[in-house]
Amino acid sequence: MDPAVAAPGAGPDGGDALRLTFRLGAPAPEQPFTWCALVNRQARDLSAWSGLRFRVRADGEYRFWVQVRDVNPASADQGLEWWLASARHLGRVAEVRAPLRAFPHDQPPDGRAPRPRRGARPRPRARLRLGEGGTRGTIWVSDLGVYRD
Secondary structure (H helix, E strand, C coil): CCCCCCCCCHHHHHCCEEEEEEECCCCCCCEEEEEEHHHECCCCCCCCCCEEEEEEEECCEEEEEEEEECCCCCCCCCCCCEEEEEEEECCEEEEEEEEECCCCCCCCCCCCCCCCCCCCCCCCEECCEEEEECCCCEEEEEEEEECCC
8 A cells, every 4th residue: 555645636626635545465265355444543523423424536446445433342353343334436526425324333344253232333433444445546535524414
């Protein structure tokens, strides 16, 4: 992954963006999951918001994941619960809206099984990860924020 993720002027409409340039290896039995990510680990309280939104453009068609992590000391997965929502980029600039209620509790991308609390829902204290599954390409993300219905 390219360590230079800041991309001034590379976002939709000429604004600033984050650039994820990637080249992923093929999955293999000893490494069944390949992925890369833009990660922001700053804790946030999103309880007043309905979801996440951002603009994306890419050099091709990709499916990517938006991930929210919630601290839960009872979780066997390093005290975190993982919530994933999928989106597809069709090769044009688009705004993605990811409602928090639509994030299913899911398996971490490295294949470890999460252990959610009974009846768990994502609490909106979030860490966001944007990842991509493909072989090589570039994705630009800008205007990351939240929205209210």
